[in-house]
Amino acid sequence: MAASTNGTEYKIIGTRPIRHDGVDKVTGRAKYGADYTFPGMLFGKVLRSPHAHAVIKSINTDKARALPGVKAIVTSADLPKLADKMEAAGEQAINLNHLSMNILARGKVLYDGHAVAAVAATSGHIADEALRLIEVEYEVLPPVMLVDDAMKPGAPILLDSLRNKEDGPDQQTNVAAHMQFKRGDVNEGFKQADYIIEREFKTAMVHQGYIEPHNAVGIYNADGHATIYCSTQGTFVVRSLTAAVLGISEGKIKVVPAEIGGGFGGKTTVYLEPLSVLLSKLTGAPVKLTMTRAEVLRATGPTSGSTIRCKMGATKDGMLVAGQCWLAYEAGAFPGSPVGAGAMTILSPYNIPNILVDAYDVVVNRPKTAAYRAPGASNAAMASETVVDELAEKCGLDPIEFRLKNASHDGTPQTVGPPFKKIGMIETLEAIKNSEHYKSKLTGPNRGRGVASGFWFNVGLQSSATINVHTDGTVSVVIGSVDIGGTRAAQAMIAAEVLGVDINDVRPVVADTDSIGHTDVTGGSRTCFATGWAVYEAAQDIVRQLKERAAKLWEKKPEEVVFANGMLSPASGNGVKPMSLKELAPRLARTGGPIVGRATINARGVGPAFATTLVDLEVDPDTAKVQILRVTVAQDVGKAIHPAYVEGQMQGGTAQGIGWALNEEYFYDDKGILRNTGLLDYRMPTCLDLPAMETIMVEVPTPGHPLGVRGVGEVPIVPPPAAVANAIYRATGVRMLELPMSPPRLLKAMLKKRAASDSQAAAAD
Amino acid sequence: MRVSSRISTINPGRTSAEVRPLVLQMATVVIPALLRKLTDGKERVTVAGRNVGQVVADLNRQFPGISENLIEDGEIKPSIAVSVDGEMGTGGVLEPVGESSEVFFIPAIGGG
Numbered sequence: 001m002a003a004s005t006n007g008t009e010y011k012i013i014g015t016r017p018i019r020h021d022g023v024d025k026v027t028g029r030a031k032y033g034a035d036y037t038f039p040g041m042l043f044g045k046v047l048r049s050p051h052a053h054a055v056i057k058s059i060n061t062d063k064a065r066a067l068p069g070v071k072a073i074v075t076s077a078d079l080p081k082l083a084d085k086m087e088a089a090g091e092q093a094i095n096l097n098h099l100s101m102n103i104l105a106r107g108k109v110l111y112d113g114h115a116v117a118a119v120a121a122t123s124g125h126i127a128d129e130a131l132r133l134i135e136v137e138y139e140v141l142p143p144v145m146l147v148d149d150a151m152k153p154g155a156p157i158l159l160d161s162l163r164n165k166e167d168g169p170d171q172q173t174n175v176a177a178h179m180q181f182k183r184g185d186v187n188e189g190f191k192q193a194d195y196i197i198e199r200e201f202k203t204a205m206v207h208q209g210y211i212e213p214h215n216a217v218g219i220y221n222a223d224g225h226a227t228i229y230c231s232t233q234g235t236f237v238v239r240s241l242t243a244a245v246l247g248i249s250e251g252k253i254k255v256v257p258a259e260i261g262g263g264f265g266g267k268t269t270v271y272l273e274p275l276s277v278l279l280s281k282l283t284g285a286p287v288k289l290t291m292t293r294a295e296v297l298r299a300t301g302p303t304s305g306s307t308i309r310c311k312m313g314a315t316k317d318g319m320l321v322a323g324q325c326w327l328a329y330e331a332g333a334f335p336g337s338p339v340g341a342g343a344m345t346i347l348s349p350y351n352i353p354n355i356l357v358d359a360y361d362v363v364v365n366r367p368k369t370a371a372y373r374a375p376g377a378s379n380a381a382m383a384s385e386t387v388v389d390e391l392a393e394k395c396g397l398d399p400i401e402f403r404l405k406n407a408s409h410d411g412t413p414q415t416v417g418p419p420f421k422k423i424g425m426i427e428t429l430e431a432i433k434n435s436e437h438y439k440s441k442l443t444g445p446n447r448g449r450g451v452a453s454g455f456w457f458n459v460g461l462q463s464s465a466t467i468n469v470h471t472d473g474t475v476s477v478v479i480g481s482v483d484i485g486g487t488r489a490a491q492a493m494i495a496a497e498v499l500g501v502d503i504n505d506v507r508p509v510v511a512d513t514d515s516i517g518h519t520d521v522t523g524g525s526r527t528c529f530a531t532g533w534a535v536y537e538a539a540q541d542i543v544r545q546l547k548e549r550a551a552k553l554w555e556k557k558p559e560e561v562v563f564a565n566g567m568l569s570p571a572s573g574n575g576v577k578p579m580s581l582k583e584l585a586p587r588l589a590r591t592g593g594p595i596v597g598r599a600t601i602n603a604r605g606v607g608p609a610f611a612t613t614l615v616d617l618e619v620d621p622d623t624a625k626v627q628i629l630r631v632t633v634a635q636d637v638g639k640a641i642h643p644a645y646v647e648g649q650m651q652g653g654t655a656q657g658i659g660w661a662l663n664e665e666y667f668y669d670d671k672g673i674l675r676n677t678g679l680l681d682y683r684m685p686t687c688l689d690l691p692a693m694e695t696i697m698v699e700v701p702t703p704g705h706p707l708g709v710r711g712v713g714e715v716p717i718v719p720p721p722a723a724v725a726n727a728i729y730r731a732t733g734v735r736m737l738e739l740p741m742s743p744p745r746l747l748k749a750m751l752k753k754r755a756a757s758d759s760q761a762a763a764a765d
Numbered sequence: 766m767r768v769s770s771r772i773s774t775i776n777p778g779r780t781s782a783e784v785r786p787l788v789l790q791m792a793t794v795v796i797p798a799l800l801r802k803l804t805d806g807k808e809r810v811t812v813a814g815r816n817v818g819q820v821v822a823d824l825n826r827q828f829p830g831i832s833e834n835l836i837e838d839g840e841i842k843p844s845i846a847v848s849v850d851g852e853m854g855t856g857g858v859l860e861p862v863g864e865s866s867e868v869f870f871i872p873a874i875g876g877g
Contacts, residue, residue: 094843371876458876606853
């Protein structure tokens with residue numbers, strides 16, 4: 001029996017059953033996108049730009065088309081031209097023209113790896129050979145790779161038509177948007193401050209690093225309908241974006257979700273899917289495309305590198321009185337960085353009366369960014385949480401005490417204005433403060449301990465669920481949310497809890513777009529919250545129908561039947577034996593026919609998430625290699641449906657955050673060519689780099705959600721870079737202001753500090 | 766003013782200039798910082814309306830031109846989200862606005 005958040009006891013929620021898809025995954029039977037094959041299937045390959053910025057003067061495919069085995073070649077000329085404006089496509093706001101231009105370059109290539117043409121052939125080798133025979137004449141242009149350079153007057157312009165409101169309709173620009181958030185009077189606030197810290201931070205572009213590369217199989221039928229098998233976080237977004245890019249009706253596309261080998265936000269858009277359908281339409285055969293790792297790194301959406309200036313002021317007694325931030329994020333080749341989210345999260349953990357935040361979305365000659373776990377928030381927290389740490393030190397306060405004095409709580413206005421409702425920022429700080437880890441003493445040379453907090457909004461959006469009751473008393477839970485991180489098991493547990501059946505009698509099924517109602521992406525930490533809510537309501541629909549059937553058997557009215565602890569019984573049932581779903585199921589045919597429970601939801605009442613992370617580490621004084629010694633993360637998780645998978649999200653997000661902190665970055669040369677296109681050189685942490693991570697789940701239930709669920713997947717990636725930076729400071733005395741804090745960068749900073757200390761000592765002598 | 770198409774559906778037979786809420790309710794719109802140049806620097810503006818579309822229409826009556834920053838083709842711009850009384854709206858221009866509600870227009874957020 002698990003503890004509940006609302007006074008009731010749960011039998012299944014809060015336990016840790018084995019995941020339903022586990023056997024398929026450990027035996028290799030689970031089907032991923034690249035596993036799909038069909039009779040007569042062709043193999044697609046994509047020709048990619050060798051330049052970071054160039055005009056496409058001509059494309060000649062004659063030689064490639066003449067190669068035996070080549071069945072079709074497409075370029076942007078084969079795609080419809082779309083309106084150059086923001087449109088709603090599924091749950092996304094997206095410029096469809098830019099999306100189309102990212103799938104196949106039109107007129108210019110804008111980054112190393114930008115797709116120029118695609119080929120379908122009878123084998124992958126022939127398709128590769130055909131790519132080599134396509135002749136593209138380029139006029140190479142100077143690239144602009146960094147956000148600071150792209151904002152300078154006279155910088156090379158990526159998109160001829162890009163304008164912003166401030167510079168006006170006549171001014172070409174790389175600055176796609178400026179946002180501003182303001183509360184109080186920041187200048188007056190700084191006047192009240194006894195201590196003011198102002199720092200500038202740089203963070204590198206990083207990739208989500210999902211293990212499974214992108215893939216798609218497209219099958220276009222002669223009747224105008226198409227089917228796509230692919231690895232995606234959202235089948236419905238693939239459907240709507242593919243339909244828009246190809247100019248066909250959404251209803252004529254069915255998207256079948258494969259198992260997914262990670263996404264972390266990077267699989268919420270399309271790259272290969274429209275090409276697979278287009279090539280299939282031209283050839284009449286199924287067409288499969290799969291990316292290599294190099295293609296994933298060169299041409300799919302990482303998250304932004306950034307420049308952030310953060311200035312905060314506090315009184316002597318440790319009260320924050322003003323915060324001013326300036327953020328500029330790399331959007332990649334097309335507008336749409338997560339700088340807005342960065343701006344809205346950067347000061348949100350704290351109750352600061354005077355704030356001013358300016359944010360700029362800037363295009364550069366890098367791949368178009370995509371979502372990555374709490375998009376934009378980790379960059380921002382690196383800046384603000386480092387400055388907060390420095391202010392705590394100035395005030396002579398323990399870093400947790402300082403944060404507790406200023407922590408956002410219920411009713412604190414967010415950066416964007418509306419006040420927080422029920423949140424658990426303080427609770428995560430208290431959990432770390434009271435942890436054995438924090439109370440323990442860290443000893444030894446070159447070691448340091450750092451703490452940081454982070455905030456993420458979470459989202460709700462739309463979900464659908466269907467539950468089928470079978471005659472043997474088992475049930476199928478049909479959902480449209482692709483399973484990342486064990487969401488199938490969580491949905492099954494919710495249904496089992498409501499229906500009072502064994503968890504092994506519930507079969508969760510992830511359905512294609514023709515077989516379930518609209519369901520938005522598995523992302524935004526929304527799946528357990530919104531799809532879980534839909535499953536809960538669908539199960540309640542089943543309960544309502546079970547009562548009707550039992551009432552028939554007992555010759556009662558439905559309202560005279562009660563359902564409690566998984567048993568149906570008459571409200572005034574003298575001598576009537578209570579009945580379970582399993583006992584009633586065989587009698588459905590004779591009481592009215594099958595029972596199907598349904599629910600759809602456009603979820604409201606989303607509960608935002610906070611996390612606080614504590615890191616111990618040791619820095620090698622000669623090489624500056626950082627060894628993480630111990631990590632504890634405390635997170636407000638609302639109600640943990642399957643605690644093991646919640647812990648997994650907390651640990652996974654923390655691991656990614658540590659990789660971002662210490663090693664991960666894109667290396668471009670002076671021509672804008674990516675030089676680390678494999679995982680040997682793009683250095684993500686492995687199990688050898690990290691200790692076992694301790695987790696503290698703080699359960700502050702989300703009001704309004706029937707189970708108190710709060711999204712958990714994203715916020716744990718927010719605090720780690722700053723927590724690591726703060727720990728490095730305590731180990732070395734060096735405040736790192738740039739990510740990643742890799743050995744070369746950290747060693748340089750340590751040597752600079754040593755040189756400064758030596759000069760001071762010499763001067764003193 | 767492109768909000769007119771949706772508003773005229775709610776109030777058939779009226780042009781956008783004539784749109785008035787059926788029942789006078791006064792909500793407060795907190796103006797996004799960069800749009801305050803259109804409201805004479807005012808951060809908070811009292812408006813009439815029973816839903817977000819009507820609120821924007823009344824805001825635009827008071828400060829002509831502001832609605833084109835918020836509304837496109839009769840709907841809230843895809844890049845904007847609306848918060849009413851601290852709750853993220855799901856109904857777009859039809860999102861109900863209560864008496865004394867506080868309405869914020871903020872950048873839409875996705876997630877990973």
